[in-house]
Amino acid sequence: MSLPIARPRCDRCNLPLHLCLCAELPRVETRTRFLLVQHVVEPRKKSNTxxxxxxxxxxxxxxxxxxxxxxxxTALISEPGTWLLFPDGPTAPPDAPAPRQLVVLDGSWSQTRRMTQRIAALRTIPRLVLPPPAPGTLRLREPTHPSGMSTLDAVARAVALLEGLEAAAPLERLATLRVQRIADCGTLN
Known part of the structure; x- marks a missing residue:
């Protein structure tokens, strides 16, 4: 039995070269700073968004x-005006000012849930909770959490809420293009 041959990956986006999205990457400017905290195993994953x-x-x-x-x-997480993008937990009061910085956890549902438990600074900051994705949303696999989605999808939806639909549109197009390319090829290898 032979093992599948791994295709070379792009050094920048980490996707297999035939799926590389670097030429399609938008430059999205936001007032809100996004602090992406990635679980240590995520950088090696081809599915990393x-x-x-x-x-x-x-x-x-x-x-x-x-x-x-x-x-x-964790000093970065503790900066004033920092919120956590996460589907569970205490949300910010409705009259709270918009976050200046949004922490986004990047990993599987179980990894990100453990991160919220183990990183003390995350336990005390307000949370931005996104509504669950609409039925029929284009995705590669079913999430393990009812509100689950890829990190790129979650960031695009957070940008739409905080900065407006126009600012989020390039990220939404990138997320859709990623799913379409991978689906057309049938594999991430």
Whole structure:
């Protein structure tokens, strides 16, 4: 039995070269700073959309959580005006000012849930909760959480809420293009 041959990947977007989205990456400017906290195993995944979101957002930073040789700088999470994008937990009061910074966790549902439990700074900040995706939303697989979606989809929806539909449109197009390319090829390999 032979193992499937892994195709070369793009160094920037991490997708197989035949699926590379680098030429399609928009430059999305936002008032809100996006702090993407990526679980340590996510960067190696071809399905990683947090990296695409960070590449597209001009006002973003990508951090790694769980690396043995690098501690997460939680001071960034504790900055005033920081909220957490997460489907569960206490939401911000309706009259709260919009966040200046939004923390977005990038990983599987179980990884991100553990991150909210283990990173003390995340437990005390307000949460931006998105409504569940509409039935029939284009996706590669069914989520394990009712409100689950890819990190790129979640960021696009958060940008729409915070910055407007026009600002979010390039991210939504990128997310749709990603799913279509992968579906057309039938594989991420």
């Amino acid at each position: 947090g990296r695409l979101a960070a590449l597209a957002l001009t006002n973003s930073r990508l951090l790694t959580y769980g690396a043995l040789d690098e501690a997460l700088d």
